[in-house]
Amino acid sequence: MYLNSIFSNPERLERLGDIAQSSFLPLIEAAVQFTLPLSVISFILGLFLAVVTALARISTVRVLQWIARVYVSIIRGTPLLVQLFILFYGLPTVGVTIDPFPAAVIGFSLNVGAYASEVIRAAILSIPKGQWEAADTIGMSYSQTLRRVILPQASRVSVPPLSNTFISLVKDTSLAALILVTEMFRVAQQIAATNYEFLLLYGQAALIYWIICFLLSLVQGRLENRFDRYVSR
Amino acid sequence: MISIKNLHKSFGELEVLKGIDLDVEKGQTIVVIGPSGSGKTTFLRCLNILEKPSAGTVEIGGLVADFSKPMSKKQIMAFRKQSAMVFQHYNLFPHMTALDNILEGPVTVQKKDKAQAKEKALALLDKVGLSDKADSYPHQLSGGQQQRVGIARALALEPKVMLFDEPTSALDPELVGEVLQVMKDLAQEGMTMVVVTHEMRFAKGAADEVLFMDSGRIVERGTPDEVFNRPQEERTKRFLNLIQDTDTI
Numbered sequence: 001m002y003l004n005s006i007f008s009n010p011e012r013l014e015r016l017g018d019i020a021q022s023s024f025l026p027l028i029e030a031a032v033q034f035t036l037p038l039s040v041i042s043f044i045l046g047l048f049l050a051v052v053t054a055l056a057r058i059s060t061v062r063v064l065q066w067i068a069r070v071y072v073s074i075i076r077g078t079p080l081l082v083q084l085f086i087l088f089y090g091l092p093t094v095g096v097t098i099d100p101f102p103a104a105v106i107g108f109s110l111n112v113g114a115y116a117s118e119v120i121r122a123a124i125l126s127i128p129k130g131q132w133e134a135a136d137t138i139g140m141s142y143s144q145t146l147r148r149v150i151l152p153q154a155s156r157v158s159v160p161p162l163s164n165t166f167i168s169l170v171k172d173t174s175l176a177a178l179i180l181v182t183e184m185f186r187v188a189q190q191i192a193a194t195n196y197e198f199l200l201l202y203g204q205a206a207l208i209y210w211i212i213c214f215l216l217s218l219v220q221g222r223l224e225n226r227f228d229r230y231v232s233r
Numbered sequence: 234m235i236s237i238k239n240l241h242k243s244f245g246e247l248e249v250l251k252g253i254d255l256d257v258e259k260g261q262t263i264v265v266i267g268p269s270g271s272g273k274t275t276f277l278r279c280l281n282i283l284e285k286p287s288a289g290t291v292e293i294g295g296l297v298a299d300f301s302k303p304m305s306k307k308q309i310m311a312f313r314k315q316s317a318m319v320f321q322h323y324n325l326f327p328h329m330t331a332l333d334n335i336l337e338g339p340v341t342v343q344k345k346d347k348a349q350a351k352e353k354a355l356a357l358l359d360k361v362g363l364s365d366k367a368d369s370y371p372h373q374l375s376g377g378q379q380q381r382v383g384i385a386r387a388l389a390l391e392p393k394v395m396l397f398d399e400p401t402s403a404l405d406p407e408l409v410g411e412v413l414q415v416m417k418d419l420a421q422e423g424m425t426m427v428v429v430t431h432e433m434r435f436a437k438g439a440a441d442e443v444l445f446m447d448s449g450r451i452v453e454r455g456t457p458d459e460v461f462n463r464p465q466e467e468r469t470k471r472f473l474n475l476i477q478d479t480d481t482i
Contacts, residue, residue, distance in 0.1 A: 133283055134324035138338035138390060139314055148341055152328050230328045230370045 016200055023191045023201060027184055031208055034101070034183035039170045042105050046112025046169075047162075053117035054124060055146075068117070075114035081175050083107050088179035104176040112169055119161040123154035156227035163220035167213050174209075184208060234259040234425045235280075235394060240289035240300075242275055249275045250286070251449040257394075257442075260423040264436040264457075267446035268472060273429045276446065277398050280427065281316045282309050294393035316394040317387035321402050323379045325371040331358065331382045332367040338390045350389075357385040361415050377408030381415055388419075395419065397428040433476060437461060445469045 056068035075083070088103040098106065127150050135145040177186035185205055192201040235257035242250040249272045257263055265273045278284040280291060286300040293315040298304065304312075325334050332354055339350040358364050361381035363374075371379050380400055387395060397416065401409045413435050420426055420439045430436065436443050436457055443460040445453040445468075453460055453469045464470050 128324075130320060130322055130324035131326065133318075134320065134326070136283060137281055137313065137318040138386065139310060139342040140337075141310070144341060148337065149326055156328070230372065 016197065019191075019195055019197055020200060020204060023188075023204060026187050026191065027204055027208055030182060030184040030187040031212070034176075034181055035170070035173050036212070038101070038104055038108065038173045038176060038181065038183060039166070042108035042173075043112055043166050043169055045105070045109035047116055049109060049113030050116035050120050051151075053113060054120040057117065057121050058124060072114045072117060075110055080107070080111055080172060081178065083111065084175060084179050100176070100180040103179055104173070104181050108169060108172065108176075111172075112165060116162060116165050119158055119165065120154065123157040123161075124150055126157055127153050159220060159223050159227060163216065163223075167216055170212055170216065171209055174205075234261070234294060235427070236290075236292040237280075238290045240276070240279060240291065241287045242272075242279055242284060243287045249449050250279065253289070253451060255444070255451070257425060257427065259425055261441040262420040262424075262426045262428065262439050263442050263444060264440035265427065265429045265444045265446055266431070266433070266436060266472075267444075267452075271446040272449040273446045274398055277318075277396050277427060277429050280394075280396055281313045281318055283318070314390070315392060316396050317390045317392035319380070319383050319387050319395065319397045319400050321399040323371070323376070323383045323403075325379055325382055325386070327371050330368050330370055331363065331374065331385075334371070334382055335386045335389045338386065343390075354385070354389055357388050358382075360388075360418075361385045362411070375408060376404045377411045380404065380412045384412075384415055384419075393425060395424055395426045397426065397430065399429055399431065401430065401432055431476075433461070445472065447472070 053068045053071060056064040057072075059065060084104065084107040087098060087107050088100065091098060131149055131153070132145060135149045140148065173181075173183055174185035176183050177189060180186075182190075188201040188205040192198045235255065237253055237255040240250055240253040241248070253276055255263070265276065267273045275284055279286045280293070282298070282304075285304075288301050290297060290299045290301075292298075293312070296312055296315055298308070298312045325331075326337065329337065332351070335354040335357060336347070336350055339345040339353070340347050355364065355367060358367055361384055363378060363381055363385070366374060366378060366382070371382070374382065384395075384400075400416070401412050404412065409432065413432060416426070416428065416435065417439045428435070428440075438457075440457050442454060443457050444451050445460060445464075445466070447468050453464060453466045460469065461473065464473060
């Protein structure tokens with residue numbers, strides 16, 4: 001047994017300690033250099049796309065509704081990994097070559113855009129009709145109403161589900177390893193390939209993912225508190 | 234100030250307004266009463282096109298809207314500027330303080346100087362008796378206070394006409410008086426007002442003219458004395474009797 005062999009063998013224990021120590025920094029580096037930027041950039045672009053898509057869905061223009069529906073349906077109906085493979089390995093065969101990192105950003109942004117658009121659409125629809133009417137009667141245009149009245153309230157409602165989306169995204173970035181982005185999981189694979197300590201390396205990667213996500217859930221809590229100051233409980 | 238001719242509104246097959254005619258002089262307070270479903274709220278909402286009338290014309294402050302023709306967004310917004318609405322459920326913006334609620338129209342929409350607008354907004358809060366609540370969020374205010382902020386927000390737009398849609402119906406009974414007092418003061422200052430309400434005391438005390446509506450028509454109109462004490466129409470009598478009955482239960 002693995003566990004038995006570790007503890008009955010002090011040399012091996014020492015070797016594992018050394019590897020853990022020496023691989024920790026490269027993993028953190030990869031997280032800071034790729035995992036986090038990939039998550040943050042994709043989330044911001046995806047959120048922008050999500051708002052546009054949500055507005056298209058609730059608009060009265062049929063064509064816009066239709067485009068938004070098709071987009072969301074395709075993204076939600078196909079695996080993320082397949083989408084990434086199409087972008088990175090598929091498109092070059094028709095002459096469109098994208099580097100790993102931008103390909104990953106495009107893939108993840110499109111993904112977040114589709115999922116978060118449903119969250120934002122629901123949040124917008126949850127704002128009472130009276131808010132739109134009040135904005136109408138004080139003379140606001142559609143974009144003023146959205147910017148000043150609807151979206152600020154909708155964003156409060158969206159914090160918990162969008163935090164979910166973001167946390168999922170952080171973990172999903174590990175799929176970028178398969179299109180050659182040297183994010184944290186790929187670095188873990190590379191190190192493990194040299195020393196065969198798979199459990200150790202993947203365990204370390206898992207631990208770092210968990211710490212990042214735990215910190216994010218703390219941020220979520222703070223955001224919720226901040227938004228709640230104008231709501232009675 | 235207001236001139237309404239042959240105003241119609243249908244929701245699909247259902248005809249809610251069956252031809253309303255009304256002229257309101259500057260400074261008059263018109264109170265609209267009637268059973269629920271009589272079309273009185275729809276009538277009020279048509280006056281600033283929250284509901285788009287199906288036919289007829291409305292003139293407010295010299296601006297005419299002809300609803301038999303299509304209107305552009307710009308035309309609708311220009312027409313809306315003539316009036317301001319106070320809602321049954323206040324509809325304050327919950328993420329803004331009382332002061333910011335009032336400033337939203339003048340500053341964001343009308344692009345007025347912020348310092349001046351603020352001075353005026355504070356004066357309006359003082360006028361509705363809430364000068365100490367400028368920095369409160371709506372959820373920190375009682376219903377009556379919220380509605381008074383709602384009135385101040387509407388006044389800040391400097392409308393020619395104030396429209397009130399059952400402004401006290403959602404309030405606890407003990408909070409009704411403070412809102413009605415603000416409205417009475419406004420009427421006395423010469424504001425032109427159209428008020429849909431169930432508050433007969435307000436109608437008796439502040440109205441220049443009372444309209445009784447039923448099934449999409451104005452059934453009876455006159456001074457409060459005429460409508461309440463000497464109603465001519467059978468339906469008006471029945472309605473008034475019913476209300477008086479509940480008053481004495």
